[in-house]
Amino acid sequence: xxxxxxxxxxxxxxxxxxxxxxxxxxxxxxxxxxxxxxxxxxxxxxxxxxxxxxxxxxxxxxxxxxxxxxxxxxxxxxxxxxxxxxxxxxxxxxxxxxxxxxxxxxxxxxxxxxxxxxxxxxxxxxxxxxxxxxxxxxxxxxxxxxxxxxxxxxxxxxxxxxxxxxxxxxxxxxxxxxxxxxxxxxxxxxxxxxxxxxxxxxxxxxxxxxxxxxxxxxxxxxxxxxxxxxxxxxxxxx
Amino acid sequence: xxxxxxxxxxxxxxxxxxxxxxxxxxxxxxxxxxxxxxxxxxxxxxxxxxxxxxxxxxxxxxxxxxxxxxxxxxxxxxxxxxxxxxxxxxxxxxxxxxxxxxxxxxxxxxxxxxxxxxxxxxxxxxxxxxxxxxxxxxxxxxxxxxxxxxxxxxxxxxxxxxxxxxxxxxxxxxxxxxxxxxxxxxxxxxxxxxxxxxxxxxxxxxxxxxxxxxxxxxxxxxxxxxxxxxxxxxxxxxxxxxxxxxxxxxxxxxxxxxxxxxxxxxxxxxxxxxxxxxxxxxxxxxxxxxxxxxxxxxxxxxxxxxxxxxxxxxxxxxxxxxxxxxxxxxxxxxxxxxxxxxxxxxxxxxxxxxxxxxxxxxxxxxxxxxxxxxxxxxxxxxxxxxxxxxxxxxxxxxxxxxxxxxxxxxxxxxxxxxxxxxxxxxxxxxxxxxxxxxxxxxxxxxxxxxxxxxxxxxxxxxxxxxxxxxxxxxxxxxxxxxxxxxxxxxxxxxxxxxxxxxxxxxxxxxxxxxxxxxxxxxxxxxxxxxxxxxxxxxxxxxxxxxxxxxxxxxxxxxxxxxxxxxxx
Amino acid sequence: xxxxxxxxxxxxxxxxxxxxxxxxxxxxxxxxxxxxxxxxxxxxxxxxxxxxxxxxxxxxxxxxxxxxxxxxxxxxxxxxxxxxxxxxxxxxxxxxxxxxxxxxxxxxxxxxxxxxxxxxxxxx
Ligand SMILES: [Cu+2]
Numbered sequence: 001x002x003x004x005x006x007x008x009x010x011x012x013x014x015x016x017x018x019x020x021x022x023x024x025x026x027x028x029x030x031x032x033x034x035x036x037x038x039x040x041x042x043x044x045x046x047x048x049x050x051x052x053x054x055x056x057x058x059x060x061x062x063x064x065x066x067x068x069x070x071x072x073x074x075x076x077x078x079x080x081x082x083x084x085x086x087x088x089x090x091x092x093x094x095x096x097x098x099x100x101x102x103x104x105x106x107x108x109x110x111x112x113x114x115x116x117x118x119x120x121x122x123x124x125x126x127x128x129x130x131x132x133x134x135x136x137x138x139x140x141x142x143x144x145x146x147x148x149x150x151x152x153x154x155x156x157x158x159x160x161x162x163x164x165x166x167x168x169x170x171x172x173x174x175x176x177x178x179x180x181x182x183x184x185x186x187x188x189x190x191x192x193x194x195x196x197x198x199x200x201x202x203x204x205x206x207x208x209x210x211x212x213x214x215x216x217x218x219x220x221x222x223x224x225x226x227x228x229x230x231x232x233x234x235x236x237x238x
Numbered sequence: 239x240x241x242x243x244x245x246x247x248x249x250x251x252x253x254x255x256x257x258x259x260x261x262x263x264x265x266x267x268x269x270x271x272x273x274x275x276x277x278x279x280x281x282x283x284x285x286x287x288x289x290x291x292x293x294x295x296x297x298x299x300x301x302x303x304x305x306x307x308x309x310x311x312x313x314x315x316x317x318x319x320x321x322x323x324x325x326x327x328x329x330x331x332x333x334x335x336x337x338x339x340x341x342x343x344x345x346x347x348x349x350x351x352x353x354x355x356x357x358x359x360x361x362x363x364x365x366x367x368x369x370x371x372x373x374x375x376x377x378x379x380x381x382x383x384x385x386x387x388x389x390x391x392x393x394x395x396x397x398x399x400x401x402x403x404x405x406x407x408x409x410x411x412x413x414x415x416x417x418x419x420x421x422x423x424x425x426x427x428x429x430x431x432x433x434x435x436x437x438x439x440x441x442x443x444x445x446x447x448x449x450x451x452x453x454x455x456x457x458x459x460x461x462x463x464x465x466x467x468x469x470x471x472x473x474x475x476x477x478x479x480x481x482x483x484x485x486x487x488x489x490x491x492x493x494x495x496x497x498x499x500x501x502x503x504x505x506x507x508x509x510x511x512x513x514x515x516x517x518x519x520x521x522x523x524x525x526x527x528x529x530x531x532x533x534x535x536x537x538x539x540x541x542x543x544x545x546x547x548x549x550x551x552x553x554x555x556x557x558x559x560x561x562x563x564x565x566x567x568x569x570x571x572x573x574x575x576x577x578x579x580x581x582x583x584x585x586x587x588x589x590x591x592x593x594x595x596x597x598x599x600x601x602x603x604x605x606x607x608x609x610x611x612x613x614x615x616x617x618x619x620x621x622x623x624x625x626x627x628x629x630x631x632x633x634x635x636x637x638x639x640x641x642x643x644x645x646x647x648x649x650x651x652x653x654x655x656x657x658x659x660x661x662x663x664x665x666x667x668x669x670x671x672x673x674x675x676x677x678x679x680x681x682x683x684x685x686x687x688x689x690x691x692x693x694x695x696x697x698x699x700x701x702x703x704x705x706x707x708x709x710x711x712x713x714x715x716x717x718x719x720x721x722x723x724x725x726x727x728x729x730x731x732x733x734x735x736x737x738x739x740x741x742x743x744x745x746x747x748x749x750x751x752x753x754x755x756x757x758x759x760x761x762x763x764x765x766x767x768x769x770x771x772x773x774x775x776x777x778x779x780x781x782x783x784x785x786x787x788x789x790x791x792x793x794x795x796x797x798x799x800x801x802x803x804x805x806x
Numbered sequence: 807x808x809x810x811x812x813x814x815x816x817x818x819x820x821x822x823x824x825x826x827x828x829x830x831x832x833x834x835x836x837x838x839x840x841x842x843x844x845x846x847x848x849x850x851x852x853x854x855x856x857x858x859x860x861x862x863x864x865x866x867x868x869x870x871x872x873x874x875x876x877x878x879x880x881x882x883x884x885x886x887x888x889x890x891x892x893x894x895x896x897x898x899x900x901x902x903x904x905x906x907x908x909x910x911x912x913x914x915x916x917x918x919x920x921x922x923x924x925x926x927x928x929x930x
Contacts, residue, residue: 030357030434030765039880040359040433046883047425050890051463057894058467058497061901062482065493068905073488083840090836098829101873108819148478159481160488166480170471207875214873218866225858229843432882460893496901547896551904560907563900 026202038204045208049215052178056219059174063167063226070164073157077164079231080145082136086228089132090220096125097217104210107203112196115206119190122213126183133176140165168227175223178216185209253745253786257664261761276361277764282347283662284368289343290731292334292375295382297727299327304686304720307713312703320703321388322404328391333413334375336647337505340512341423341458342371344654345451347662349427351755351762352445354436354771359429360422367422374416381408390701392502395483395494399475407476414469417462420508424458427451436754438773445753445777446535450515453539457504457511457546465501468494492557499550507546510610510642511539513650514581517603520653521585522778523751524600525592529778531584538577545574555626564623571621578614582607597749598672602653605680609645613638616691631701634694637687644683652679652730659734660748664760665741671733679726685719750784752777818878828872835865 031037067074103118137146144152147166155161189209192198198206262279265271272280302323306314315323350358358364381387384405389397393413398406431444431452471482472494481487483494522529529535551559551567585607594600616638619625629635656676660666689712698705705713747756758767839861847853870887871877 028361030355030359030361036433040429042879043432043882043886044360044363044425044429046886047428047459050886051421051425051459053890053894054460054897055463055467057897058464058500059471060894061898062467062471062493062497064898064902065490065905066482066488068902069490070488083843087836087840091833094829094832094836097832097869097873098825101825102822104875105819105822105825147480162480163482163488166474166478166482170474211874214869218869221865221869222859222862225839225843225862229839229858230855456889460889464897490905492904493901496904500897500901547893548900551900558908560904560910562907562910563904566900 026204034202041204041208042211045211049211052215056171056174059167059171060222060226063171066163066167067230070157070160073160074164075231076155076157077161077168077231078227078229080143081168081228081231082139083228085132085136086224089129090224092125092129092132093217093220096122096129097214099125100210100213104203104207107193107198107206108200110199112193112198115193115198116190119186119193119206123183123186123190126179126186126213130176130179130183133172137169140169171223171227175216175219178219182209182213182216185212253743253748255743255745255787257743257761258759258763260763261664261759262764263663263761265764274365276357276365278346278350278358278361278364279662279762279766281364281368282343285338285342285346285371288368288372288375289335289339292330293727295379296327296330296335297724299323299330300720301724303327304717306703307705308710308717310705310707310710310713315703317703318388319386321390321701322386324701325387325390326382329378329387329409329413331643332391332505333416334371334378336509336643337420338371338423339509339647339651340516340654341427341451341454341508342367342419343651344447344516344658345423345427345512348658348755349448349451350430350434351758351766352448352753353431353434354439354754354767354773355430355434356765356767358426359434360426363422364426367419367426370415370422371419374412374414374419377408377412377415381405381412384408392498393469393472393494394498395472395475395491398472400484400486402476407473410469410472414466417466420458421462424455424462427455428459436771436773440773442533442536443773443776444536445515446518446529446532446539447512447515449536450511450518450539453543454508454511456540456543457508461501461504461508461547464497465505468497468501471497492554492559495554495557496550499553500547503550503553504543504546506639506642507542509647510650511542513606513647513654514539516650516654516657517581517585517606519751519753520599520603520657521588522780523657523749524597524603525589525594526780527588527592527778528776528780529584530587530590531580532776532778534580535584538580541577542574545570545577549574549621552621552626555623556630568621568623572618575614575618575621578610582611582614596673597656598667598669598676599653599657599749601673601676602649602656602679605676605683606646606649606653609641609649609680609683613641613645616641629694631699632694633690633698633700636700637690637694640687640690644687649679652676655730655734657749658755659737660744661755661760661762663738663741664744665737666744666748667730667737667741668733671729675726675729675733678722678729682719682722682724682726686716686723687719689713689716689719745786747784747786750786752779752784756784818875820872820875820878824872828868831868832865835861835868 027034027037031040099118099121103115103122106112106114106118140146141150144150145165147162147169151162151165153161186209189205193206262277272284275281275284302314303320306312306320306323312320346358346364350356386404387406387409388404389402389406393406393410398410431448435444474480475482475484475489479487481489483489483491485491518529518535549567549571551563552571555564555568616634620629620635620638656667656672693709693712693716694700696709698709744760746758746760748760749756754767754771754773755762757771839858842857842861843854876883876887
């Protein structure tokens with residue numbers, strides 16, 4: 001530690017503190033070294049994911065309460081979801097998680113081309129997920145299962161089924177929004193990777209994006225059985 | 239005893255030196271240098287200005303409320319307008335003053351200095367948090383102009399959903415956005431405390447102000463997203479008419495209360511924990527004594543943060559929530575009083591045989607001790623199942639939480655303002671006017687809110703502007719107290735602004751206090767310290783003489799080699 | 807500290823085979839989730855949700871530990887993760903507990919039982 005502070009201290013005393021900006025390398029002026037900066041970024045990312053856990057946790061709690069109150073109606077609503085598409089999307093998302101993990105690995109090994117390729121692959125998988133999600137939304141729209149003014153449902157539990165579909169759209173909608181933001185961020189990272197910004201010496205942004213992307217995957221790992229498969233066991237087919 | 243032998247600081251002479259030639263305030267001028275700054279000290283000043291603005295708006299609404307309640311007939315305004323006034327008072331004060339107050343101003347300014355860092359871990363996120371706060375504030379101001387909001391600051395369903403008839407959406411969006419500024423602040427603090435500490439600054443050498451902010455940050459990180467989602471669900475409910483919170487459509491309004499109070503009870507600790515941190519600094523300094531029970535105060539901050547998350551249901555005893563859950567919440571609410579009491583007893587033990595002096599910050603600290611204790615003890619009445627049925631939604635609870643919020647959080651905020659003003663500006667304010675307004679505040683506060691305990695006990699409900707004639711005396715007393723309170727808030731603004739230009743030069747350490755922030759110039763240089771400090775001892779060592787001497791660049795002691803601070 | 811610094815100065819590169827193995831496990835987990843959901847459990851059909859959550863938790867654990875490199879991370883990250891899980895469980899546990907508890911019949915009071923008991927013996 002004392003050695004680490006040595007040059008900085010000397011620079012301050014002699015008044016020759018250079019304006020260390022981003023153009024002097026990725027080390028920001030208020031950190032001592034890259035290790036400190038990278039650890040701070042990682043810790044910050046994990047804390048952000050904690051807030052995300054509580055954010056999704058709030059909706060999940062509301063969902064759990066309503067599902068407890070209206071068990072049968074929610075099972076009936078869930079039986080209208082397309083298990084096939086949900087399963088395909090789950091598989092696609094796991095693929096994207098794999099390519100993301102491998103992208104971090106490529107960055108760690110300074111393989112720039114592989115890194116770019118894997119980031120693009122991750123975005124393609126993410127995009128495919130969103131397309132399928134869009135098709136599902138479109139089906140729901142045609143079937144008048146989108147909550148709101150145009151919602152139509154026959155049956156004694158129409159109100160509660162409406163509630164189920166509100167949760168379905170809220171939860172999958174927030175999840176999809178997270179994916180869109182992730183893909184948007186990844187486009188920028190791909191450009192930077194192409195420029196050669198990242199290598200074994202500096203890949204913190206890739207690593208942080210990876211953490212975010214895996215978290216979004218985990219959310220889906222829970223949403224899939226909670227929403228799609230709830231109606232499957234009841235045997236009420238589509 | 240060694241305490242008596244501690245050097246007394248009284249009769250200290252006026253500081254002879256000059257303000258440093260270059261400091262964080264004059265390194266750059268112009269609007270751009272402020273609006274695009276990433277310096278935590280400048281961001282703190284931005285927060286100070288905006289928070290003061292919101293405090294004035296919230297105070298204005300409070301003044302209107304007290305004016306209305308002077309007479310039992312409700313003759314100043316209609317019930318609809320009154321609903322909006324007390325709602326806006328609550329929304330503005332809670333979300334735009336109390337929650338950001340100490341963390342965003344003094345946490346931002348002094349936490350990096352106390353840990354010997356050049357800045358917080360994420361300076362740009364820090365600036366972003368101020369912009370988010372401002373955008374959230376603009377939405378709320380827009381809501382005020384658009385006719386206000388009348389749900390109460392809690393946005394309870396179905397007032398905010400099915401029966402909403404005011405600018406709920408705008409206000410809710412404002413509060414939703416504002417939440418992220420709080421999350422960013424908390425995130426920044428926790429990472430900085432873990433990773434940015436100076437060499438030798440171990441966890442048990444951290445100032446208690448830092449511990450308190452660590453605990454408050456835990457709540458900001460883990461609680462705020464839940465209130466965000468609760469507000470988001472109200473938006474979904476209103477846009478789609480789905481009825482998550484509407485019994486007619488199958489939902490449950492109590493569900494909203496769960497999500498809301500899961501955050502909003504701990505949010506009380508976001509307001510009070512930083513204030514407690516200020517108390518530890520101020521009381522130790524003006525008692526000239528090492529703080530008593532350092533480890534207990536630090537640990538009790540964390541205990542408050544954790545246990546504070548387990549008690550939210552005490553706001554819902556009469557809501558129809560399960561009786562079994564109510565019992566659990568009641569017991570846990572009693573439990574959370576323990577760590578708060580631990581702190582108060584440790585402060586009292588610090589005062590015991592200390593060399594106490596009564597400078598302005600210390601007067602505010604004394605105010606805090608008395609008022610917070612009253613507020614905390616009356617909280618026990620409300621956490622007890624049977625008595626809560628009688629006192630719920632009465633003026634008793636209004637008095638209780640104002641003793642905590644104003645008597646605790648605002649007193650702590652003002653203590654912090656007066657304690658660190660010389661450090662932030664390099665100037666001393668008028669001690670006479672400072673003491674006077676601290677005294678006025680204490681008198682005015684008690685006159686305002688003590689009658690409300692009596693009113694509530696007699697059964698006066700909150701949120702109504704009609705009341706039986708026999709309660710007028712107490713209400714007029716309360717309004718008279720509020721007038722004194724208003725003056726006590728205005729005086730500091732005048733003498734503090736005056737001190738900026740005409741105040742005597744403070745010197746680096748006018749209070750002869752311990753702590754890293756006092757080892758650098760006032761106002762501090764742009765990167766806080768001329769040399770990265772090295773910490774070799776426990777905090778609050780007031781047994782030694784501490785001088786208010788000029789700090790010249792390059793003259794600082796060379797950092798001796800020291801064991802590395804564990805950064806984890 | 808020194809451990810963390812080491813982890814970043816020379817990044818710990820996980821072998822490709824481990825990533826692929828985790829990927830395979832996640833795929834099997836997905837298949838298992840669907841299979842369990844459609845499987846007729848008869849009178850144990852209430853087990854569907856617990857089983858689904860169990861499998862999902864196992865999958866999530868794999869992602870966190872391996873894909874997110876927590877296995878090589880600091881102890882602090884572990885603490886953060888457990889804090890997140892704990893806080894979420896508090897929120898959902900107590901809130902759902904309220905709704906479950908509302909349906910509970912209050913247990914007969916001890917004094918009531920004491921009053922009732924001799925009367926019934928008199929009748930008998
Ligand atoms: Cu509370």
